[in-house]
Amino acid sequence: MYLAKWTILLAVFWLLLSGFMQPLLLSFGAISVAIVLLVIKRMDVIDEQPRTIGSPLAALIYIPWLLYQIFLSSIQVTRLIWTGKTKVSPSIAKLPVSSVPENKKVLYANSITLTPGTLSVDLDEEEVTVHALESSSIEELEQGGMADKIAKTWGKKNG
Amino acid sequence: MFEQHLAVLPVLLPLIAAPLVVLINKPRAAWLLSTLFVGACVYISFGLVSATMDGGALRYALGGWEPPWGIEMRVDSANAFVLLTVSVIATLVLLFAKESIASEVAHKQLPLFYSAYLLCLAGLSGILITGDAFNLFVFLEISSLATYTLVSLAADRRCLTAAFRYLVMGTIGATFILIGVGMLYMKTGTLNMLDLAERIQAVESHRTINTGLAFIMVGVSIKLALFPLHMWLPAAYSFAPSAVTAFLAGTATKVAIYVMLRFVFTIFGAGYVFEQMNMEIIVLVLALAGIFQCSFVATTQSNIKTLLAYSSVAQVGYIILGVSLVSLTGLTASLLHIFNHALMKAALFMAVGAVFYRMGSVQIIAFQGLGRRMPWTMSAFTIAGLSIIGVPLTVGFISKWYLVTAALEQGNWLVAFLVLVASLFAVVYIGKVIEAAYFKEPSEDADATKIKEVPVSMLIPMWLLVLANIYFGIDTSLTVSAATAGAEALLNGSSLVGGVQ
Amino acid sequence: MSLIFEHFNHWVVVILMMIGLYIVITANNLVKKVVGLNIFQSAVFLMYITMGKVVGGTAPILAEGVTQYSNPLPHVLILTAIVVGVATTAVGLSLVLRIKSAYGTIEENEFQNKEDVI
Amino acid sequence: MTVLIDLILLAMLVITAFRIIYIKDLFSVVMLFGIYSFLCAALFVTLDAVDVAFTEASVGAGISTVLMLSTIAITGRKEKLSLHSHTFATLIVLLTGGALIYGTFDMPLFGLADNPVHEHVAPRYIETSPTEIGLPNMVTSVLASYRGFDTFGETVVVFAAAIGVFSLLGVRGKPTELLAQEQGLTQHKVLRVVAKISIPLIILFALYVQFHGDFGPGGGFQAGVIAAAAFILYALTFSLRKAVGVVSPRFVKYLAPVGVLLYASVGLVSMLNGANFLDYNVLAADPVDGQHYGIIIIELGVGITVFSVMLGIFYAFAGQVEKANVQ
Amino acid sequence: MNLWASISQDQLINLAIFIPFFGAFLVGLLGKYPNLREAASIATSIILFTVVLAITDNTFHGTLMNMHWFDLFPGLSVSFLVEPLGVLFALVASFLWIVTTIYAIGYMRGNNEKNQTRFFICFALAISSVMAICFSDNLLTLFIFYEVLTLSTYPLVTHAGTKEAKEGGRIYLGILLSTSVGFLLFAILGTYAITGTLDFKPGGVFDESSPDLMVGLLLVLFCFGIGKAALMPFHRWLPSAMVAPTPVSALLHAVAVVKAGVFSILKVAVYIFGLDTLSDLATTDLILYAASGTMVIASIIAMTKDNLKARLAYSTIAQLSYIVLGAMLATAMGVIGSAMHIAAHAFGKITLFFVAGAIYTTAHKKLVSELDGIGKHMPLTMTAFTIGAISMIGLPPAAGFISKWYLLLGSLETSQWVAVIALILSTLLNAAYFIPIVYAAYFKSEPNDQKHQSHGEAPLMILIPLLITAGMTLFMFFNPELPLALAKQMLELSL
Amino acid sequence: MDSVLAASGLGILIVMAIALARAMVAPTVYDRILGVNMFGTKTVLFIATIGFIMGRPDFLDIAIVYALINFIGMVAVLRFFEYTSESN
């Protein structure tokens, strides 16, 4: 299932990149996808990374929301930049990530980075360390809005 | 089928052999394969020399694209002659290397060594026979990269710094050539040498061309170790593995000199370089200064490889001197000396390599009393040394004779005299070694029982060279006619037009 | 004034070459020397690419409605030259590593001193 | 407008290079060098040399920088005070610069369509290569066909570099010889996940570049470098030990000559067919098809060699870093 | 001589050159068996002498033998031609080789020298190259074998292997090679550049078109370039080479090396410049004065030397200049005198050296001041010494008188007063440093502290050779026909 | 519209210049890396824009390569930076 997903993804990617529908290039594409799959397989044997690429449908829901968050965040940072450094009151805190599915922790951490005023500076199994420009942002996070969103979008604790 | 591709085979064979050697990855088989391929190159070079003896040129359009759109290989009597020198030396050194290198380089690295060796040879051959100015740069870099590798393979850690310095200087030199070629291209729109030669006449007096000439000359001078730019050479030659030194001394600088000849005579034209730019005076002075300075430094060395390396720089001076005289005799002398010096220097470095094989050192103290213990090696050294000095009946005398004759022809008595006087330095530095070998007792710490003659496989190539030193010192008809043909080809460009594929 | 603009590229190339060469000569550290070599070489690349440019032209890949292409030949040459450059850099840096393990330093004056000791 | 962009880029280039002279922290030097390469590449794009920009970005800013970084990881970050004579250097540099400036005065003016460069050899490439060779990318046509021998030489240069590095640093890398425990970046979970997602895409992209060099910028060389970069990314984020498990150094070592031989074999086949070395016309009944097949195969040869050499070189360097780190 | 008649006459030249060469080879092969080795040496020398006799015979019958080996350069060959002057030198050298070989065997064994095989090999090689020099047909050939001679004698000079010997060897090689490469080769090339030929031609190769200045310069270069002629200031190698064993000194001084030098000068004077050209050149006089100066100065230095061999060495320097002087007189008389002196000096000087060696071997004495009363113990040896000394001084009844007579006549004929004075002065000086030795040997009493104990004459192997050469010195006074005839034949050729 | 594209190209150039300045003069090495990273990202955008300015937007492959290399370079910097210390 997992490799099949990859196969489709890669094939689509190839077609989008190439855009040629000649048999020669298509067969090259097939060979290429095969090679890449081989590499993925070898890599998976070697490392024990969680093997998932998630469902594209969920991503379609999540991404616009994320873009919106990014936009908000940029406005905030831009405001801070132009209004001067006096208003900056950086703070740092550790948040638990137990509520986030295992394979979405990375997404969570990256989303934190992208969203208003916060930045994930460390991530391990238990918690994520967050650095914020304003302490209020941390409080917002602590309320767990984003964690919920992720959990809601992808469903709880399964891949 | 075979004749058709004659002009490209000297490059192709080693180029194909080099990856094969890596794939085989067995030292003995690698050696055998390399020797076979390089031996074939000698055979082909002979064919090329005889094919071009009449003044014609072989042209070979790679990819079937006629020049100037494609790259062509062009062999005339000048580069066929140098090519023969290079491939002969390469073969002999390879024979010598079997034992010599096995004792200096780790067993596992031997296939890599042979591969680098083949690449170096391929690069040198490519430089020689290509008819395209940029292609020349590519092959220059192939040979340079392989050379850096070869130099750095020795056990002495100083070979690393030597190789690095060589790399820096070599890269600057190559880049200078690239700049020069770029300027020529900018003004003419072509890279093919013949085409360049033709089109350059229209823009000859332009400042860009002048600068291009200057950069190419400086770049090539670095590569051929012309006097003030020679500093990389002694270190590189001193610390490289013995066989590598023998190979490089016999070939690398020679090929660089050929590049200079090709640029000066074929592309720019002697008239422009020497009459308009008056390059010959600069070159003459530098050559003489190099001859004297480096000969003198050679006499003060106690490391025999360094000594011979400085001697090589001085000998390069002789060759360049011949070029700067701009006459048929002078060029003949240069081409002759390219061949002759390759014979003697390769023999000398092989002898030194043989001493290193047994003694593990090339300091003069290691040579003490060797005349008795390694009679064949030391007599080879002696004869080749006499050749460097320029004693009659050796090749050294022949090239010196032509050089002085060329100087006298121009009424340049002073230069002739200086050339002769400079060869006295050689008496000093060669004499030093011979004296130690024959008239000194072995040093105390040398383990006398272990010191015996080197294996026959090392002696045979060494002695082949020594015998060649004597043979070509007596029967000069072959070398002189080949060199004269080469010089004529360079001077009048008759071979440049026409010719068959 | 137009002369300045027409030759501006060339002069920048010259300046870059000078900087590269200067670093190569003066740098005491071998890695920096290699960096200098790279700068020097890439200046030459720039020189070639500059000469291949046609103002008003476009990249030499066939496209509809384009008549004026820049010269592809310098591009080919420089592709090769870049490869040569990276090859040289790789070999040079591996030499640097070996020098470090053999001498314990890659400062030119320091290992020169050590060479004298031998 | 493009002139203005050109000028700004050039100015930035000079400033960067100038700054490199004075920085003693090699780490910064290398980073600035990366920037320098990026700038060069950007400049190449504005000067229409898209293929070159492609290469410069992947090689200069990519491979070279990574190699330099791994070198200074071993050799140390600080450049000590230079004792060299700066007057001497200045003199030489001024001399060279002076000569070059002198040379520029007769140089053809920038960008004119009737410069000698554009008049003699080049028009043929531009006008007839699309019909003769049948490829839209003239750079690929010239590179692989008209000057195919240069490219063969270039492949050999890469191979020669591999020989040099392998013999200097050794082809290290049975996994057992390498550091067992993971440390540093390999603990960056985020990095690992992201890398793991992007690596297949990067490899596929490399293969796309490999096979589409005929139509757009790119080709075997760039593809090889990008593919190698994917594995380098894997080695950087997952440790060298694991990367070596995926593609072993021995494999890489034997792959490099195969690429060169593949290239050469195309030439040999055309020789067997009675044509000159690398004459692709005879590879198929129709010369244009022959050209196409020939170019695809030789590009593949280049790609294989470049990929394996670049990866092999990286293995050699990273192996040294690990070794130094163990001690 | 009938034996050689069966061989093509031209081949005799090859024989003369290759017999010693193969002799050297044979000696090398037999190195492990000293008796066989030395038998081979002697046999070779005798065979060589007969060959040279055959050549002489042919020359008297007017047969011009020539032999072409190979073309070294287009138009320049290594080739040989027998002419009278060469025959004369060849005769002297090959005869003395026999004598010296016998002497050397005695000496080397008597002193237990090391590396005897190497010694005999080099000796034979030196003779081989001397033969080639004798018969050389052009300057190129002459130069080649001139250098071979230098190199093959170098191991002989350095034979002892001591620090002193190496020092001597260095000076020997240094001066000889630098003069030959720096001046001689230059002069040869200059000649080639001007005339386009290097062949020895009776009457010379220069003609009116040759620039006088250049030709004059070339003469100077030749005379100083032939360092083996030991013209001051390039004479230092000769005393330095004294460190070598006595047979080597004999070889250097009498048989081969210095003779090859003056022979070359003579040959260049006669066959390259020609007497006519020579007499017109301004620089001829310059060389003449240099030779005169060398005669006088070397004689004075000789007087100051206490070491017998050193004294003899300076004497040689002076005597060589006689020959150069004779050549520079550029008259028939002078040339005949020179030719004659080559032979006369060879026999006289070799006798003196043999004696010095005999004394060293028997009594282990090197210094003149130690020789008081030695005549009583070694009467035959000292008689030979006396004869040699008389020849050196130029008194009858020794061969030296004849040559000096011709030289004096020649100088008077050309009104070269400097030469005349120098000749007379050096004769006096010669007497002044030889007579006291003879006097001391016979008439002074031995010092009490070191009696010449029981030693008598030297071993026969040493004694016989020196008696033979002394005898030859006398014989040549009474029968100078052979050398004179050869010299005159040469002049006839060139006129 | 061309002028808008050109203007935005110029604008990105200006941002690049500022990032470059940060990369050259920075209080800590991390700031320098930050500057370099930003410079890289902006170059990607710049290259993308240039394609549109010159009317050949099919060269976006180059921009992709830039993005890849910039990321790998960043990782490499961090990776090897661990091994190097100021004192070394």
Next chain:
Amino acid sequence: MSALDYLSAALLLLGFIFSLSGAIGLFRFPDFFTRIHASSVTDSSGAVCIILGLALQTNFDLVTVKLLFILFFLLLTGPTGSHALAKSARHGGLLTIPECQEKAKDGVS
């Protein structure tokens, strides 16, 4: 200029403003961790705006896809890079402002 063009121009302008702000932020913010905010966040939004702006200029073909892929990649790697850098900086011993203040307090007491 069509409506799309206006939209595209606006996006480009916005992107420029974000980018410029980020660059200025690199200089204006007090410590490394705050500067990382400036860089990371505005980088992403700048990239989004500019690439979307460019995408509107295309004919909505392969070029658009490639642009989106670039965007995807930048959004993937941008925060990852910032995160890794911040993490490295923390491991390398760089302190945030609050930590500095605490440390200073500790030093005083």
